[in-house]
Amino acid sequence: MKDDPKRWEKYLNFYEAQIDEVINNFHPDLWWFDGDWEHNAEEWEAAKVRKMILDDKPSSIINGRLQGYGDYDTPEQNFPVVRPHFNWWELCMTINSSWGYQPKDTEWKTPYEVITIFADAVSNGGNLLLDIGPKPDGIIPAEQVHVLKELGKWNKRNGEAIFGTEAGLPQGHFYGPTTLSKDSSTLYLFLAGKVSGDIMLKGLKNKIKKIRVLGTNETLQHKVVGKISWSEVPGIVYIDVPEKVQDEYMTVVALELDGPAKLYRGMGGFLTN
Numbered sequence: 001m002k003d004d005p006k007r008w009e010k011y012l013n014f015y016e017a018q019i020d021e022v023i024n025n026f027h028p029d030l031w032w033f034d035g036d037w038e039h040n041a042e043e044w045e046a047a048k049v050r051k052m053i054l055d056d057k058p059s060s061i062i063n064g065r066l067q068g069y070g071d072y073d074t075p076e077q078n079f080p081v082v083r084p085h086f087n088w089w090e091l092c093m094t095i096n097s098s099w100g101y102q103p104k105d106t107e108w109k110t111p112y113e114v115i116t117i118f119a120d121a122v123s124n125g126g127n128l129l130l131d132i133g134p135k136p137d138g139i140i141p142a143e144q145v146h147v148l149k150e151l152g153k154w155n156k157r158n159g160e161a162i163f164g165t166e167a168g169l170p171q172g173h174f175y176g177p178t179t180l181s182k183d184s185s186t187l188y189l190f191l192a193g194k195v196s197g198d199i200m201l202k203g204l205k206n207k208i209k210k211i212r213v214l215g216t217n218e219t220l221q222h223k224v225v226g227k228i229s230w231s232e233v234p235g236i237v238y239i240d241v242p243e244k245v246q247d248e249y250m251t252v253v254a255l256e257l258d259g260p261a262k263l264y265r266g267m268g269g270f271l272t273n
Contacts, residue, residue, distance in 0.1 A: 008043075012045060016045070016048075016049065016052070019049060019052060019053070020052065023052065023053065023056045023057075024056075027056060027057050028057075028060060029057070029059070029060060029061065030060070030061045030062075030063075031053055031060060031061070031062045031063065032063045032065075033062070033063055033065040033066050033070070034065055035065070036065045036066055036067050039067075040067060041066075041067035041068055041069060044066070044067055046066045046067045046068065046069040047069060049066065049069070050062060050066065050069040063090075064086060064089075071086070071088065072086050072087070072088035072089055072090060073085065073086040073088070073089035073090070074089070074090055074092050074129075075089065075091055075092070076091075076092040076093075077092070077093055077094065079091060079093075079117065079120065079121075080124070083124045083125060083126075083167075084126075088125070088126075088127075089124075089125070089126045089127070090121075090126060090127040090128070090129050091117070091121045091126055091127070091128050091129065092129045092131070093117065093128065093129070093130055093131065094130075094131040094133075095108065095109055095114070095130055095131055095132060095133070095144050095147060096108050096109065096133075096143075098133070099131055099133070100131075100133045101133035101134060101135055101136070101141075102133065103135075106143075108143045108144070108147065109147065110147070111146070111147050111150035111151060111154075111249060112193070112249045112250075114130065114147055114150075114151055115150070115151055115154050115249045115250050116177075116192050116249075116250055118130075118151065119162075119177045119190045119192075119250060120177045122162055122165070122167075122177070122179060123167065123168045123177030123178055123179055123190065124167055124168075124177075125166070125167030132144055132148070150249070154247070154249055154250065157214060157215030157247065158214045158215055158247070158250075158252040160188075160214055160252075160254065161179050161188035161190070161214060161252045161254065162179070164181075164182060165179040165180060165181060165182070165188065166179065166180045166181070166182060166184070167179065167180070168180055168187075168188070169187070169261075169263065170263070170265070172202065172203070173201060173202050173203050173204070173263065174189055174199075174200075174201050174202070175200070176189065176190050176191060176192060177190040178190065180261060183260060184257075184260035184261045185256070185257050185259060185260055185261070186254055186255065186256055186257065187204075187254070187255040187257060187261055188214075188252055188253070188254050188255075189201070189239075189252070189253045189255065190250055190251075190252055191241065191246070191247075191250060191251040191252070191253065192250050193249075193250075194243065194246055195241050195243075195246060195251065198238040198239055198240050198241070199238070199239050199241055199253075200236055200237070200238055201236070201237040201238075201239070201255075202234075202236050202237075203234060203263050203264040203265065204234055204237055204257075204261070204262075204263065204264075205234050205262035205263065205264055206257040206258050206259060206261060206262055207257070207258040208222060208237070208255050208256070208257060208258075209256045209257065209258055210255075210256040211239060211253060211254065211255050211256070212253070212254045212256070213241075213245045213251065213252075213253055213254075214251075214252040214253070214254055215247065215252075216245055218245045220239055220240060220241060220245075220253065221239075221240055222237055222238060222239045222240075223237075223238050224236070224237055224238075225237075225238060232264070233264060233266065233268055234264050239253065241253065
């Protein structure tokens, strides 16, 4: 751009004309930009582009790859350890190791891996954008079909904990993904793989009315350990999850609470809050 400003200006006019053409012909609900790291916001005229889109359709959503003028983060391939800065975010991930169809790439993710990655994203308030690469004739490879079908079956069994829920508990309360119902009165715990022994939940102030295993008619028992009558610090909840009720990939346990979830975030002891 700096070496040939006229050429860059010509390209800006071209790409903004393309955006204008898409706006006038399709009025998209979602815009997904890529490659913004090659130039800064001023060089991309990002503010102008955002205004073009929202002047046509104020409800349009723009992904985060518009140099600070988007609406949600899009971490790619590498899963974030902490939640991204935007209020909304989406993990972009391939079903093997490549975007699109690559016949030599046979590093397929297993259904277990995709399901646990998906649950972890939802637990952190995110979405999973899973890449599917059809062959040149439009056929989706059998390995991808298998993963998608297994994910679909798992969602059918456990969708209550996924769709229409909120991000789960802060780190430290449960060693695994969690979500909450919209009213926060149901807490969902995701158990990866087969569980041996009781699962543990810390810092829950609420009383538990009922515990269900999603996808089954099974209910579970629990006990509270370490609760002291004169301390506001809640005890530790232990839940027995028998092997016979566990999911092939990831079991989801629903805790129906006596009201919206209330958490203790202190360091323990008599006078802590």
